[in-house]
Amino acid sequence: MKDLSVLSYGVGNLRSVVRALTHVGASVTCISHPEEVANAERLVLPGVGAFRHCADALRRQNLWQPVADYLSGDRPFLGICVGMQLMLEASEEFGVHPGFATIKGRVVRLPDEVGQKIPMVGWKTIKSLNKNVIFDPAADDSFYFVHSYAAQGVDETHTLATYSYGGSQVVAAVGRDAKVGTQFHPEKSGEAGLALLERFTEL
Amino acid sequence: MKNLRFIARLDVKGEHLVKGVQLEGLRKLGRPNEFARRYYSEGIDEILYIDIVASLYERNSLLPIIERATDDIFVPITVGGGIRSLEDVRAALEVGADKVAINTAALRRPELINEVAEAFGSQCMVLGVEAKRTGPGKWECYFDNGREKSGKDILEWVKEGTERGAGEILLTSVDQEGGQKGMDTELLAAVSSAVSIPVIASGGVGAVEHISEAVETGADAIAMAHVLHYDKLSIGEAKSWACDHAVLDVRQ
DSSP states (O other): OOEEEEEOSSOSOHHHHHHHHHHTTOEEEEEOSHHHHHHOSSEEEOOOSOHHHHHHHHHHTTOHHHHHHHHTSOSOEEEETHHHHTTSSEEOTTSOEEOOOSSSOEEEEOOOOTTOOSSEEEEEEEEEOSOSTTSOTTOOOEEEEEESEEEESOOGGGEEEEEEETTEEEEEEEEETTEEEESSBGGGSHHHHHHHHHHHHTO | OEEOEEEEEEEEETTEEEEEETTEEEEEEEOHHHHHHHHHHTTOSEEEEEETTHHHHTSOOOHHHHHHHHHHOOSOEEEESSOOSHHHHHHHHHTTOSEEEESHHHHHOTHHHHHHHHHHOGGGEEEEEEEEEEETTEEEEEETTTTEEEEEEHHHHHHHHHHHTOSEEEEEETTTTTTOSOOOHHHHHHHHHHOSSOEEEESOOOSTHHHHHHHHTTOSEEEESHHHHTTSSOHHHHHHHHHHHSOEEOOO
16 A cells, blocks of 8 residues: 655645545655655645645645755655645746756736636646656546636647647646646546556655 | 537536526425536536525525535535625635526626626626516526526616626526426526627526527526536537537537
8 A cells, every 4th residue: 555645735726635645555654744745755745725825825734845855855745736736846826936956947817719618627638748647648537627827838748648739739747756746636627537546656 | 610518507406416496396306416427427518506595595505515525526516595795705716616607686686797707707707697588589687596687688687787896697487497398498598698798598408409509599608507417418419419410519
């Protein structure tokens, strides 16, 4: 059984993340202290709402530096939704706010596209770029997204998957080695999401 | 391609899934989570639980049901009925809900929309709206499950709700709900073009054809109750129809 730590910092639907990871066989602990982040074998960072709200919450609880330190190492990491966005250099949501800069790129508002409402709420079939085993190369999987802001300027090497949005491609997942981030919610993406979480626990 | 989501709407009274016509006259159909689990296994995109007697008990009583649902249902869950305060929202999110649908409490105190959006994010704040036609191109907002009138104009209200931070509109036509005769397409079109946020069309789907109507008038999601609970249409059939009759991004 793989040990996994989910960071609880007052943001997001923790229960669903924990339930989904437990469902795929991981041994999950909710953590909230800096030392626990330092000692985690595998770290999951959830996040919903505004980027700066999540970043502020991490800083207020003295978790920003511990997560930054964790990300400078090699241990597996999964950032979900705003948790993924925090892996980038900065976000332009409600002003400019710095991220952990694990992945080069910025978080910007989704472009206005005809027929698309913002936030983009719903299931999207992703195109995996076959860079990381968390995505099944044989499947055209759909995942659940809810976001108004997306990663941009991420280089090819670190873009794991995209989805079609109007005339453009939106970044669905990023990664560097065992540190991955998904814009979508794997814990809310049915069996495809559960399978991805299971593959993450194997990293 | 435009996205279309299919949402199963479960009206709950106590421990029972119920369904009625024109929001009156209820029949007990069974245990809500049995239906929810079945819909999940059949590919439903989201599940919406509404506590229809919340006003009677002055609170939402669905939390234990939601908690059990999130044990093995891994699609987004929205809870509505009797959500009145930030504490109610927090409690719902803590048992595993992703979004809350708020109608009455928002009409009474619109600032609540701002507060929920700021505390938990707009993505969590679904503005529930019950619309009853009052004349050509005009609808009034109702609350308390279509029983009470608010005096507010629908289009003004949904615009205000969007400005205050709502992430989605859950739009129910009081006139069409439970009738299975289709949706109020004029209402849908008016609301969809009035706001820049997603609109969930709820109420009136009785046959596959109604799905096209909803899509053509701008719905981003369709909430179905009657037609699913009484086995008149399967989720697979609904999705196939949508893909065959329009160019849409629908999860298979």
